[in-house]
Amino acid sequence: MSDPFFFGYGSLVNRATHDFTDAHKARLLGWRRVWRHTALRPVAFLTAEPDPQSEIDGLIAHVPNDDWAALDEREHAYDRTRVTGQTRHGVTRPLHIQVYSIPQGKHGAPDRAHPVLLSYVDVVVQGYLHEYGEDGVAHFFETTAGWDAPILDDRAKPIYARHRPLTPHERALVDHWLRKVGARVTTRA
Template sequence: MQDAYFFGYGSLVNRATHVFDDAQAAHLRGWRRIWRHTDLRPVAYLTVVPEEGSEIDGLIAPVPGADWPALDAREAAYIRAPAAHQVRHALPHAPEIAVYTIPDGHHGAPTEAHPILLSYVDVVVQGYLREFGEAGVTRFFETTHGWDAPILDDRAAPRYPRHQVLSGAERELTDLHLARLGPPIIAAQE
């Protein structure tokens, strides 16, 4: 693909976690975001699954040098799915666009043994806040399924490899939405 782009819907929305130039806001139709666990990773991650009528916010960015293998390595638990016809964006042309998804049948619900990391949620929320404002954060929580999964509070010693420093207001925003949704929060063992 000469004009290759990807659609990011989780940590890739946070520009501090990558160096992809020219990323811009976009919207993906026909998919919904969900927290899932795969045997390829010890903790739960976001993925997307097909769902007619759904739409999620995210970013699109060109794949540097159309080097899919480098991006595939970052997204090792996922496969690439074509999504160009499902992405609404402001580009003046129609590039090829892919979205990363965990293959059907290769993921399950998070568990206490394989929880969601709070440091990962924080990174995603920070990205949505910077790109889409507080309304975008609200949409992120509302359009993401699986909030009944256990969340490991690892803020004191973040386990997410691309964790970021958050302001008090950013942490409070995450905490406010989590309190509303009520997932079980597990204290990290030191």
């Protein structure tokens, strides 16, 4: 029998946003991250989509008692897809790994009415920095599509429910990479 695990590639990489303690660094082959929005949420967020040329780092974490209900509620705009054979990790016991993604046709590109929240980007980058270091942050930005999306600067009054405070170094790192990928940060939606 295999243990149920999810592969997190966005805010779930930041361990401060969840209580899943049996978590391990992992890589998902044949997928990439992309900024999208759906009618189920007012803002844009990350999804994963198949891309045979890409690999993304993240965390896998055990779902205790195969109880997906709370995680499914948190990730309510996504479907779950089995990715066991596409995931590389150091766990030696048998696992059944799933990833949350929005299927094609159920999402659109972010726009002014559905921007990416800077507080969300901050949380994701903080997670990658803590797990993978600055090289991991670079890999996150390089393997994520859709940086032409409008990014709403909500740092002063974070809208993202799981926002986390950043150190000055973390903030400077996020800002550096946003400039490097040519992201448009705005103070108005």
